[in-house]
Amino acid sequence: MDASQRPGGGEPGFEPSRPLESFVETARRVAVEPAAFFRGVTNEDRVLPPMVFAIICGVVSAALGIAVEFLAPVDLGPFGGEAFGPPEAVSGQFGGLALAGIALAFVVLAPLFIVLGLYIGSFIYQILVRIVVGRDNAGYWATFKIYAYTSVVSLLSWLPVVGFLATLYGYYLVFVAVREAHDTTPARAAIVAAIPLLFFAASLASGFLAAGA
Template sequence: MGYVDNVKSVLIHPSEFFSKMPVTGGYAEPAKFAAINLAIGGLLSGIVSFLGLAAALSLFGLKGVGAGVDSIPISVVASIVGGLVGLFLGSGVIQVVMGFLGGKGTYEGTVRVFGSTSATQLLTWIPLVGILAGLYGIYLNVVGLAQVHGVSKLKAFAGLVIPIVVLIILATVFFAATFASVLGGLAATG
């Protein structure tokens, strides 16, 4: 199956796609697929950002031509690098959580799910549609994780949500401790 066929299949027929998706074969294929999606999404996001900046500057009588054009290649590189790091690190976190939830899949299978669902990056640059694409990406991850790990979609969804909840709790505790420390320091000096 070629690149375009994979994009269409994962976006339009996710259950069928993930039931046929190989869970072995290495990391190069899902990383390459994700990198292409991230590059295209990053390029289009960079162009939209540039055009938005140029339009905003023109409202104030400023010439927007050339302003921020360097943001386009930066957007592409940042999207690819950040996305691939996120692909492998995020898959590791989700793999651990799925194991606690009874998932039987492998880390490689999890990477392949997230690599495949990166196809939603092709839509995230479109204002408002990007939000819907992000939500659809969550659904695609649930379908893929349920298939790869042999768990219910509810458990697959929990596998995505639990790390976010833990991160929010840790951030809240950190900021509360920092705030308390600052207040304690102020009280001691006052």
Template sequence: MDYIETWKEVMQRPSDFYRKMPTTGGYAEPLTFAAISYIIYGLLIAIFNRGMMEDMYGGMGVRGFGFSTIITIAISIPIMGIISLFIGAAVLYLIYKLLGGTGTYEGTVRFMSYATAVQVLSWIPIIGFIVGLYRIYLYIVGGMFVHNISMGRSAIAVVLPYLVGFLLVMILALLIFSTVAISDTFI
């Protein structure tokens, strides 16, 4: 696997890439791609956002954001990223199945793994938000080809977990707010 060529194809021509991407063949190649993307992201976050992290954790007695911290971040981010990739793929796979998708869990892991290409740029302030949106687009396109469904259904499958999460946060905030308001009334 040529990481740089694959990265460029995913970022520049996602429809062509996902159309040609095998949906079977094991997890090794796509997960290697994802791990490299996460390692690059972890290193760039640790190196270029050091000052911000020292400010953020400095109040808790953390000083000297050194080499060992950079290595720890560079190792932990890929591990957490791969774990979250498998969990996210399970959620999306189920939603795609409910929407009539015909793809496999392996295919879902594969397209999500290649969508981690955005991680290489997501450490940059403001650009990180934009490529985060682009990742959603990559998920929609990848899901469309892997699960053989329309772009609209794929968009619903990808956006649905975000909407459910947002609604749960809003309900929790309302519950907390109403509990605080009620307790203030009785004081």
């Protein structure tokens, strides 16, 4: 069986008709077998499956992040406050109507913002690909798939420390994906992945400096 194909045959990548099984398998392949995955998914014409995959990753990550932020017990003792748990955290910060509004906004707006971010982020990456790789690249939609599928690392972004490491791993996935999907040299793929990484590192450094000031 071709390594670029899903188990059972058919197109590579996420298959919305089998959401749970396909999502788990696709996430595993992107994270563990990125070279084979992106080598095969480049030839797939469909754009909706990677978009849906990215939406699921983003929504799950955001939901878990909100749960940790507002529902996990927080101990403010060291800062002169009192410890409070899930009921106090929710009732103390939101009324019932406001909480319902937040839930509605999350359900409706989160996917819209994720899709918007996909198109904008893919466009920025495609500019880098066009400059570094040159005219002979697989085009915008190949980059769109790269940006969509590498969002798998966002599933861990809500975890302290682990989320940071997952973000760094995401840049490695971009390197592999650009190399395979755009059929370019490792050096050029590394440059495409390194430029956003440098901006990420610079933003972290500025944040630490601002916190220490």
